[in-house]
Amino acid sequence: MALSPVSTYTFAVEPFTEDAAGRLSWRVLGNRLLRCAGLHAAERGFGFADVVQSGRAWVLSRLVIEMQRMPASGEGYAISTWVAGLKRQFTERRYRIAAPGGEVLGYAYSIWALISTDTRRPIDLSAMGDEAAPLRAVPDEPFPDIRPGRIRVHEAERPAAEHTCRYTDLDVNGHLNSIRYIELLLDLFPPERFGSAGERPAAPRRIDMAYCAETAPGERIRLFADDLSGDSVQVEMRKDDGTVVARGEVTF
Amino acid sequence: MALSPVSTYTFAVEPFTEDAAGRLSWRVLGNRLLRCAGLHAAERGFGFADVVQSGRAWVLSRLVIEMQRMPASGEGYAISTWVAGLKRQFTERRYRIAAPGGEVLGYAYSIWALISTDTRRPIDLSAMGDEAAPLRAVPDEPFPDIRPGRIRVHEAERPAAEHTCRYTDLDVNGHLNSIRYIELLLDLFPPERFGSAGERPAAPRRIDMAYCAETAPGERIRLFADDLSGDSVQVEMRKDDGTVVARGEVTF
Numbered sequence: 001m002a003l004s005p006v007s008t009y010t011f012a013v014e015p016f017t018e019d020a021a022g023r024l025s026w027r028v029l030g031n032r033l034l035r036c037a038g039l040h041a042a043e044r045g046f047g048f049a050d051v052v053q054s055g056r057a058w059v060l061s062r063l064v065i066e067m068q069r070m071p072a073s074g075e076g077y078a079i080s081t082w083v084a085g086l087k088r089q090f091t092e093r094r095y096r097i098a099a100p101g102g103e104v105l106g107y108a109y110s111i112w113a114l115i116s117t118d119t120r121r122p123i124d125l126s127a128m129g130d131e132a133a134p135l136r137a138v139p140d141e142p143f144p145d146i147r148p149g150r151i152r153v154h155e156a157e158r159p160a161a162e163h164t165c166r167y168t169d170l171d172v173n174g175h176l177n178s179i180r181y182i183e184l185l186l187d188l189f190p191p192e193r194f195g196s197a198g199e200r201p202a203a204p205r206r207i208d209m210a211y212c213a214e215t216a217p218g219e220r221i222r223l224f225a226d227d228l229s230g231d232s233v234q235v236e237m238r239k240d241d242g243t244v245v246a247r248g249e250v251t252f
Numbered sequence: 253m254a255l256s257p258v259s260t261y262t263f264a265v266e267p268f269t270e271d272a273a274g275r276l277s278w279r280v281l282g283n284r285l286l287r288c289a290g291l292h293a294a295e296r297g298f299g300f301a302d303v304v305q306s307g308r309a310w311v312l313s314r315l316v317i318e319m320q321r322m323p324a325s326g327e328g329y330a331i332s333t334w335v336a337g338l339k340r341q342f343t344e345r346r347y348r349i350a351a352p353g354g355e356v357l358g359y360a361y362s363i364w365a366l367i368s369t370d371t372r373r374p375i376d377l378s379a380m381g382d383e384a385a386p387l388r389a390v391p392d393e394p395f396p397d398i399r400p401g402r403i404r405v406h407e408a409e410r411p412a413a414e415h416t417c418r419y420t421d422l423d424v425n426g427h428l429n430s431i432r433y434i435e436l437l438l439d440l441f442p443p444e445r446f447g448s449a450g451e452r453p454a455a456p457r458r459i460d461m462a463y464c465a466e467t468a469p470g471e472r473i474r475l476f477a478d479d480l481s482g483d484s485v486q487v488e489m490r491k492d493d494g495t496v497v498a499r500g501e502v503t504f
Contacts (some may be wrong), residue, residue, distance in 0.1 A: 015290055016283035016429075020422035027420065031268035038267055073424070166439035167446055168279065170272035172325070174443075177268075187418035191426075191469040194419055217443040 005139040007040045008080040010100075013071050021197040023070035024077070026186060026207065029097075030065065030179035033108050036079045037093055044134035051114060056123060059113045060178050061090065063209045066146045067097070067106030067202035076100045084143070086135045089113055089122040094143055106202065109146050148208050151247035153236040159222035160188050160235070165215045176215035176245075182207055184221075185235055185248045188228055193252060206251035213245045221245055257391040259292045260332040262352075265323050273449040275322035276329070278438060278459065281349075282317065282431035285360055288331045289345055296386035303366060308375060311365045312430050313342065315461045318398045319349070319358030319454035328352045336395070338387045341365055341374040346395055358454065361398050400460050403499040405488040411474035412440050412487070417467045428467035428497075434459055436473075437487055437500045440480055445504065458503040465497045473497055 011032060013024045041047040041058070048058060071077040078098050085092040095108035113122045125132060163169075163184055171177040185207070186194075194203040215221055225235045232251045238244050261284075269280045293299040293310070300310060323329040330350050337344040347360035365374045377384060415421075415436050423429040437459070438446075446455040467473055477487045484503045490496050 014284075014287055016287050016423070016431075018424055019419070020424060020426045022424050025420070032266075035266055035268050167271070167441065167443045168277070168435040168439055170443060171268070172270055172272060172274050174272045179268075183420040187420055189419065191419045191422060 003044060003134075005134075005137040006080055006082040006141060007036075007043060008078050009036050009039060010076060010078045012076045013073050015073055018073045019194065020191060021194065021200070021203075022073045023197055023202070024072070026065075026182050027179055029070070030063070030182055031177075032079060033063070033065070033081075033095055033110070034060070034178065036081045036095065037110065037112070040081045040083075040093075046131070046134060052117070055117050056114050057117050059115050060110060060211055061113055062109070062111035062148045062211070063178070064109040064146050064148050064207070065106065066108070066144075066206040068205070069103075069105050069201035071099065071105060072197060077105060080141075082139050082141060083135050084138055084141075086125050086132065088124055088126045091125060091135055094141070096141070096143075107144055107146055109148065111148075146206070148210065149249065151208065151210055151234045151236070151249050153224050153226055153234055153247070155226050156224035156236075160225045160228060162220055162222040164220045165217050167217070169215075170217060174217065176221075178209075178211060181211070181237065181246045181248065182209060184223060184237070185250055188223060188225065188233075188235065189250075204250045204252045206249075208249040208251075210247040211245075212247070213239075213243050215239070215245050255296060255386075257386075257389040258332055258334040258393060259288075259295060260330050261288050261291060262328060262330045264328045265325050267325055270325045271446065272443060273446065273452070273455075274325045275449055275454070276324070278317075278434050279431055281322070282315070282434055283429075284331060285315070285317070285333075285347055285362070286312070286430065288333045288347065289362070289364070292333045292335075292345075298383070298386060304369070307369050308366050309369050311367050312362060312463055313365055314361070314363040314400045314463070315430070316361040316398050316400050316459070317358065318360070318396075318458040320457070321355075321357050321453035323351065323357060324449060329357060332393075334391050334393060335387050336390055336393075338377050338384065340376055340378045343377060343387055346393070348393070348395075359396055359398055361400065363400075398458070400462065401501065403460065403462055403486045403488070403501050405476050405478055405486055405499070407478050408476035408488075412477045412480060414472055414474040416472045417469050419469070421467075422469065426469070428473075430461075430463060433463070433489065433498045433500065434461060436475060436489070437502055440475060440477065440485075440487065441502075456502045456504045458501075460501040460503075462499040463497075464499070465491075465495050467491070467497050
């Protein structure tokens, strides 16, 4: 029996995983989106553990999360995910986040590359055979246009913040966790910007991340932004040698 | 039917919640200990939501966690908790963390005060009537001597690190989350100190925290330590005005 191309995983907002307004934290939501990618892929034979056996690894390149409402403390929520397209060097994965009654809370969009762990170069996904069949099973699911945009920082000469990669920042690969970059972005703003749960059902409402390089323990990254006061703020994160590790846009 | 004085809650180590060695992170473990305190208390009528109705709040004063082994990615674990004593101003809560087969992974010890939210002063728990009966039902559970010690920093004049309280640090009360102080402590050390999962089944093996004051958004705390190289490191966290917000001891 063929597996449906969409899988759904259910969670609840546990106390002590919310923000100050009692909404699910971006950290937990983000890491669960990555977790669901892993579960969905593993069920179809191309999960992290599967591809590592052939010297390959999935690498996150873009992540957009757009929320109408963040679930609140104690609330359940379901993350549905599916693969929505296979390009030469990238695969597109989509997500829908919904309340138990069906209310759509938000959507997420991600781009992943399959790289060779030897060469660190992307593998040509279009040349893959039957193995990639599950990646080609694109379901007919409604999805809004939340595609990533161009993120550019032009004028900033002085960093708005800096961060040195430490133990609690690390993921199992020993690099700064992808979602931790989102936290560094959010921490550029005063907590008042995020409002209360009632007035701001999701704050920010959209996060758009472009991942460019990895950050190792002890490395310092500096965050540059032209202007932090607008409704939409673009940020570039650079290592001391100028390498851009990530770009991000936060929309309130 | 009387509820047993011990409650047990089961969890699993989800991928993307581990440290670089694939062990459950201290952040998730710590927040789940607080969560289990809340669940256990609520089941007995004196949870966070119950006491707030009468203008009171539970405040964490000490937390010791001593682990023989941290559960690894994908593993299940159970947290059992019970109240082990009622003093005038404090109640003692104990925890056992165990693997599904029964292997004890570690223990935790905590001290909580019930304060009046008006006066911020502790309530005399010994003068409470029937309401406090569940706090007096002390079970006969084996428990090692992991009591908190004296944490003193004598000579440090220059901070080892500093941190300004930001949005992602906040708990639902709008203060720096109790477990976040543990992360600030751990981040004083180079990631190499924590070793790999095989060589270091728990690293550090013990954390002892004393909570003294709250940190609000925008406030800066500085971490002072006499010496970071020993097996046991004592740290004091102070605001700019000298107020000690927390002390901690990490034992590798």
